[in-house]
Amino acid sequence: MPKKKKIPDLHYLYEASVQGVGTDLDFAVRIYKKKNGGKPNDVREDFCGTAALACDWVKRSPQHRAWGVDFDRPTLDWGLAHNVSQLGPETGELNLLCADVLKVETPPVDLVMALNFSYCVFKTRDLLRTYFKQVRRALKKDGLFIIDIYGGTEAAGTKLEPRKVEAFTATDGTKVPAFKYIWDQAEYNVIDHHITNYIHFKLPGTGKIEKAFTYDWRLWTLPELQELLTEAGFKSAEIYLHDWTKEGESDDIYRRRTRYENALGWVAYVVGIK
Ligand SMILES: C[S@@+](CC[C@H](N)C(=O)[O-])C[C@H]1O[C@@H](n2cnc3c(N)ncnc32)[C@H](O)[C@@H]1O
Incomplete structure (x- = not known):
């Protein structure tokens, strides 16, 4: 394997x-x-x-x-x-x-x-x-x-937005391969504008990292x-x-x-x- x-x-x-x-x-x-x-x-x-x-x-x-x-x-x-x-x-x-x-x-x-x-x-x-x-x-x-x-009109609702991030070398020399960043507007409550958003990542060879970051916001x-x-x-x-x-x-x-x-x-x- x-x-x-x-x-x-x-x-x-x-x-x-x-x-x-x-x-x-x-x-x-x-x-x-x-x-x-x-x-x-x-x-x-x-x-x-x-x-x-x-x-x-x-x-x-x-x-x-x-x-x-x-x-x-x-x-x-x-x-x-x-x-x-x-x-x-x-x-x-x-x-x-x-x-x-x-x-x-x-x-x-x-x-x-x-x-x-x-x-x-x-x-x-x-x-x-x-x-x-x-x-x-x-x-x-x-x-x-x-x-x-x-x-904007898409902010008032749910959406899943993937974007490719190019490979880079961090300031401390760490090499990071190209990956996918996924912005997930998972919940939007019209009544009080409370929202739940997530950031997911997808890296080659490691699969998807679900809910890497969670935001519970207004x-x-x-x-x-x-x-x-x-x-x-x-x-x-x-x-x-x-x-x-x-x-x-x-x-x-x-x-x-x-x-x-x-x-x-x-x-x-x-x-x-x-
Ligand atoms: C979305 S991150 C922001 C990171 C970065 N500054 C940026 O602009 O992307 C939010 C940060 O706020 C911190 N945080 C949340 N509530 C806070 C508070 N009341 N006082 C200090 N830090 C807080 C969290 O620990 C977290 O590191």
Whole structure:
């Protein structure tokens, strides 16, 4: 019987499938410069998981400082072993905190970023407003809070979306073969917008890894997020959305919008301005 291949650690597969930390940081720097004229220096990554974004930030300049916050010790440890350990000597200061984002205290920062919809774990207006207030307190006077959200006609329902991810070598030298990433919107409750999503993976020679990651969320809408940010004390909340290529894919260029025609699926950045 042929031997089953060893499955690469799921965090490598996760980072390659869903994260685009360079794009997120480029967006944040562009909007920060537009609003404040200067460059941000201090960034807090909430729900940081493996701290990929915080690591990328301190790699960009020895002056940069980053704080990563997550309450899951094993995930933080994986980030320390595989991402933080790869940082060279010419990097800025990185602090990883094993803490609840609702309670954590950090020095004032220019940017707080909470991406890949992680704040959707907060399912009531009260809890989400409390979190947004905490973030506002953590920002410097001109600070920005950047989150993202997905929507569109296909967001309000179930769907299974496979995508191929090319083979790559991780920063720690681990070789990961090409694999399939499957986004599974398994449940959507029209009444309260509570959803259950899964990420599955399929690798050559190892079969399908079912429910590698599970998300039990409330899918918030753009007007709800804008209202809650201003209720939490933010001066305003702006929405940035992409356009489309001829092939109907996102063009990945995010512009400020006050009107937008609905589509099958879109991803927006929401920027809270302190
Ligand atoms: C979807 S992952 C996000 C990983 C990565 N930052 C990204 O953008 O893809 C969500 C992370 O949030 C963490 N988390 C959930 N609730 C939290 C809370 N209240 N405080 C701190 N971390 C939390 C989980 O441990 C998990 O690592």
